[in-house]
Amino acid sequence: MTEGPTITTIAQRAGVSIASVSRVLNGLPTREDTVRRVMRAADELGYVPNSVARSLRNRRTDQIAFAMADIGNPVYVAMVREVQPLLKEAGYRLLIHSTDGDAEDELGVLRGLRERYVDGLIISPLRGVTEEHVEAIVAARAPVVVIGSLPEDMPDGALVDNVRTDSRTGVRLALDHLHAIGRRRIGFLNGPLGTVPGAARAAAYREALEALDLPYDEDLVEVGDFYRDSGARAARALLARAPGVDALMCANDLIALGALDVLREQGRDVPGDVAVVGMDDTDLASVTWPTLTSVSLGSAERGRAAAGLLLDRLQNGPREPRVVVVRPSLTIRGSTTLPEASPGGAR
Amino acid sequence: MTEGPTITTIAQRAGVSIASVSRVLNGLPTREDTVRRVMRAADELGYVPNSVARSLRNRRTDQIAFAMADIGNPVYVAMVREVQPLLKEAGYRLLIHSTDGDAEDELGVLRGLRERYVDGLIISPLRGVTEEHVEAIVAARAPVVVIGSLPEDMPDGALVDNVRTDSRTGVRLALDHLHAIGRRRIGFLNGPLGTVPGAARAAAYREALEALDLPYDEDLVEVGDFYRDSGARAARALLARAPGVDALMCANDLIALGALDVLREQGRDVPGDVAVVGMDDTDLASVTWPTLTSVSLGSAERGRAAAGLLLDRLQNGPREPRVVVVRPSLTIRGSTTLPEASPGGAR
DNA sequence: TTGTATGCGTTATCAC
DNA sequence: GTGATAACGCATACAA
Secondary structure, eight states, X not given: XXXXXXXXXXXXXXXXXXXXXXXXXXXXXXXXXXXXXXXXXXXXXXXXXXXXXXXXXXXXXXXEEEEESXXXXXXXXXXXXXXXXXXXXXXXXXXXXXXXXXXXXXXXXXXXXGGTSOSEEEEOOTTOOOHHHHHHHHHOOSOEEEESXXXXXXXXXXXXXXXXXXXXXXXXXXXXXHHHTTOOOEEEEEOXXXXXXXXXXXXXXXXXXXXXXXXXXXXXXXXXOSSHHXXXXXXXXHHHXXXXXXXXXXXXXXXXXXXXXXXXXXXXXXXXXXXXXXXSOOGGGGTSSSOOXXXXXXXXXXXXXXXXXHHHHHHHOOOOOOEXXXXXXXXOOGGGSOGGXXXXXXX | OOSOOOHHHHHHHHTSOHHXXXXXXXXXXXXHHHHHHHHHHHHHHTOOXXXXXXXXXXXXXXXXXXXXSOTTSHHHHHHHHHHHHHHHHTTOEEEEEEOTTOHHHHHHHHHHGGGOSOSXXXXXXXXXXXXXXXXXXXXXXXXXXXXXXXXXXXXXXXOEEEEEEOHHHHXXXXXXXXXXXXXXXXXXXXXXXXXXXXXXXXXXHHXXXXXXXXXXXXXXXXXXXXXXXXXXXXXXXXXXXXXXXXXXXXXXXXXXXXXXXXXXXXXXXXXXXXXXXXXXXXGGGGTSSXXXXXXXXXXXXXXXXXXXXXXXXXXXXXXOOOEEEEOOEEEOOGGGSOGGGSGGGOO
């Protein structure tokens, strides 16, 4: 018995037709006696239905994919962590795609939807939704949820929902806070301007300064990558150019880590000399010393929202596209509050 | 055209049989002219093969599942991060199961293999491989790789490989190091003894002490959970009971974080007064202050090994079960080295 | 080289 | 209620 039992095997053993077997297994009304015989045979054979055959017939896989740039990134981990149990609860399995933020890879995933190996997709395109992304989304007849920004003019009939955050407001919250604690020379360590978050945060920084009546000073801005070592390099450059800076706004937590490294290395007190704010409010923020004040962009909530929208579409059928905007918030920690405010005071 | 094109659609359009279409699409020898017509029709129709139908026919899904306790745990993230690209490279998609370390959930995944929705499985059972696990592994005719310990007496014919680490040696490395830097009263903050790592590390701690000719002192041992707050509670209790402790061996990095919190709160210098060693060498270890010396159990390497074993089995067919043991190593950082040893005062 | 026919394992539609 | 049978979309043995 190297091949597994099928409904045919059961039918033979129980002396009934495969139709009856299928009915029994699916709980359709059947005569008592037939039910017993089928159940017994299935039990003895250790029958388990073949999910592939069922999928082919039912035209659904009970699988959902989540495509992100990098599963190692704490932001995505936070999302997956929320998405997984929701899907499981609803009876779906979860597939993970790591795209490295490569647009071609993302397109591959979107186009792959036509293979019908999943019933829906959550995707977070790092560099934005291009014309080609849109085409692929329209061509895919499976529902898609895009985490991030989406063009205003999506074609009608696209099965797509959108979850986004508002990093503009996020940066604003951070700068307001820094201003409130007396900082006036607020530097900005950003990620690549070619990425959606990078571009948005750059604009947001300018706007926030303006709103606070602070001058925009090119010397206070440094662009690097969204990593720790890159953040360190950027911080070093900025501090060399503008030694008088009294706060550093960082475009994500990893950059902030790099900044903290450099400030410690240079013997500058945080937050005494320089206050530091990160972004994403990842698990790392509560681990550093001092702990890191960070703008939360609601990663967990975005994950939940994305899963919710997709499941709703899968369960309740077509409807107008929806957009969920998750409001940012500021989690204030040690890197922007003076020591006397942090009990225990062990420094 | 609400339904997608199939080989039948193409066959009609190209004026050939579905067999020819299939042949062309699979690159089998075909007349030049036929190839052109089929390709053209496929192209015009935007044909994409249905992966479910193909799976049913080919008896393979090109999918592999990875079941772990918690996708939020940095150890598993490190593994997934290695596994994902290897599978992708080999043409497999990755499914993620989060089991919460629940044995029933784990069994569900193992038994689910009989549904044939994946070609293979990597699983890391948190509380060990029970009799029932073994049964399910044998019953599943898909290859399985177990990360963690596996019973010696697996039944013949089980398609299972094993990747494990050697936490005994790991703990030993840590205690040798602590001893070498002059520590003699080495406390131990462990996780639940009901878990495989918890039990192994408890035994390893005793052994290591013995090897170093240090007495085993119950007051120096505290058992909690593998989390930060639990680690903090445990550290607090241990420090109250044994104020003279000069080092803390922690059963994982999260526990060590909690310990660092408490030590800072109590104004005890790390490593001056108390040295701290974590375990797993997660990303967090390089973020804390002081940075955390930690025993690396080779998470990344274990992930790679697991993927490698599974792929080998899928590609080269049956063979004897294999065991890969990943050797632990010690990454020495600030929590066990005195300040003067760390140049620039920043690590 | 090409077409016909069959099967992969299910579900569902019919007659009976 | 039950059984024969037709899909689902694809790949292939076999005959032409």
